[in-house]
Amino acid sequence: xxxEIERKFLLSTEDWREEVSESxxxxxGYLADSVHCSIRVRLAGDKARLNLKGMTVGASRSEFExxxxxxxxRYMLEHYCADRQVEKVRHLVDFGGKRWEIDEFGGHNRxxxxxxxxxxxxxxxxxxxxxxxxxxxxxxxxxxxxxxxxPYQSWFHD
Numbered sequence: 001x002x003x004e005i006e007r008k009f010l011l012s013t014e015d016w017r018e019e020v021s022e023s024x025x026x027x028x029g030y031l032a033d034s035v036h037c038s039i040r041v042r043l044a045g046d047k048a049r050l051n052l053k054g055m056t057v058g059a060s061r062s063e064f065e066x067x068x069x070x071x072x073x074r075y076m077l078e079h080y081c082a083d084r085q086v087e088k089v090r091h092l093v094d095f096g097g098k099r100w101e102i103d104e105f106g107g108h109n110r111x112x113x114x115x116x117x118x119x120x121x122x123x124x125x126x127x128x129x130x131x132x133x134x135x136x137x138x139x140x141x142x143x144x145x146x147x148x149x150x151p152y153q154s155w156f157h158d
Contacts, residue, residue, distance in 0.1 A: 029081020
């Protein structure tokens with residue numbers, strides 16, 4: 001079983017853009033979720049993957065990921081996830097010996113940018129880039145699953 005240890009942050013400046021080494025558009029849709037896990041399909045470039053992620057709140061969650069054919073991935077997105085999708089561009093930035101994934105969301109989540117770092121343990125120290133803002137690791141509304149159901153732009157239109 002895989003365990004993902006990931007921390008999420010908002011960004012305080014746009015300076016990270018100068019350090020991007022690679023960017024990739026992706027779309028992911030949610031097939032199902034329960035109190036135990038979410039099940040997602042993701043298309044990124046010419047690859048498709050099926051992912052199951054534990055629903056615990058915090059930095060550590062169980063995670064399983066499996067390759068799919070691109071055709072199967074597209075079919076699942078179109079037929080099973082039509083109304084539960086998240087669009088984003090993932091930018092990769094190396095800083096302090098770690099790789100940061102910065103997700104710049106589109107569609108109904110346009111305007112939201114979140115930086116994520118994967119760690120080997122919850123106690124692992126890491127250098128904080130100067131563009132890093134508030135930590136939102138324990139806030140479920142920033143989970144992609146939640147953004148599929150309650151998009152960022154709806155937060156301001158209650």
